[in-house]
Amino acid sequence: MPIIVHLDVMLAKRKMKSKDLAEKVGITTANLSILKSGKARAIRFSTLEAICEALECQPSDILEYQK
Amino acid sequence: MRPIKILKKIINIYFYLLGIGVFVDLFQWGIALFNRKQIKLPFIEENILYTSTNIEAIIPKLLGFLLALIFLYSIALLKRSANDLSEGNHFTNQVIIDFKMIGVLFIILAFGELLCKIIFRTLFDNELGLILDSSILILPVIGLFFIYLSQVFSKAREIQFENELTI
Numbered sequence: 624m625p626i627i628v629h630l631d632v633m634l635a636k637r638k639m640k641s642k643d644l645a646e647k648v649g650i651t652t653a654n655l656s657i658l659k660s661g662k663a664r665a666i667r668f669s670t671l672e673a674i675c676e677a678l679e680c681q682p683s684d685i686l687e688y689q690k
Numbered sequence: 691m692r693p694i695k696i697l698k699k700i701i702n703i704y705f706y707l708l709g710i711g712v713f714v715d716l717f718q719w720g721i722a723l724f725n726r727k728q729i730k731l732p733f734i735e736e737n738i739l740y741t742s743t744n745i746e747a748i749i750p751k752l753l754g755f756l757l758a759l760i761f762l763y764s765i766a767l768l769k770r771s772a773n774d775l776s777e778g779n780h781f782t783n784q785v786i787i788d789f790k791m792i793g794v795l796f797i798i799l800a801f802g803e804l805l806c807k808i809i810f811r812t813l814f815d816n817e818l819g820l821i822l823d824s825s826i827l828i829l830p831v832i833g834l835f836f837i838y839l840s841q842v843f844s845k846a847r848e849i850q851f852e853n854e855l856t857i
Contacts, residue, residue, distance in 0.1 A: 657855060665855070666856070
């Protein structure tokens with residue numbers, strides 16, 4: 624997929640662990656891992672909103688389109 | 691009780707009754723062969739008895755058993771699918787493959803029966819005619835429906851997979 628997920632970069636910038644983010648967002652660490660690895664087929668707006676709120680960032684900081 | 695549970699029970703009962711029926715018929719044929727008795731042949735309309743040991747009596751009887759075993763196997767697949775469905779495993783690979791196989795077997799059964807009826811009625815009854823009875827018409831329709839159902843389940847499995855990977 625040409626959509627790249629930069630969740631690990633944002634987590635490193637905010638010095639936050641995956642487990643903590645998963646707890647804040649309200650998803651399982653397994654699902655967060657799927658999202659981080661780029662295996663996810665889709666992301667709900669509610670999940671994206673919760674991630675942006677937890678990481679204090681914009682959706683564009685997490686998702687990038689590459690040809 | 692949920693409809694699938696009732697369906698599962700009915701299919702289970704039908705499968706065992708059918709199995710007993712095929713086994714009893716096979717046993718009776720064995721006895722008839724041993725005693726060289728006169729038997730009625732499948733696929734033939736007229737009530738003429740044939741000597742069981744004659745080759746012209748053995749071939750239709752064997753083909754009849756072959757078709758009965760194919761039907762029994764397709765009901766066994768249906769039984770397995772009903773078990774999976776009743777346990778909530780709706781879109782498993784096994785159910786999709788089984789539904790497709792049931793469909794193909796039903797179509798094979800219909801054509802096999804039609805072919806046997808045409809051949810043996812021509813040979814034994816000396817009449818060439820296409821007799822369309824309910825099984826010849828209904829079996830391919832049910833077979834095609836099962837193949838289509840398999841495709842629907844396959845599509846549903848893809849959607850379920852996508853849904854599970856939506857975070």
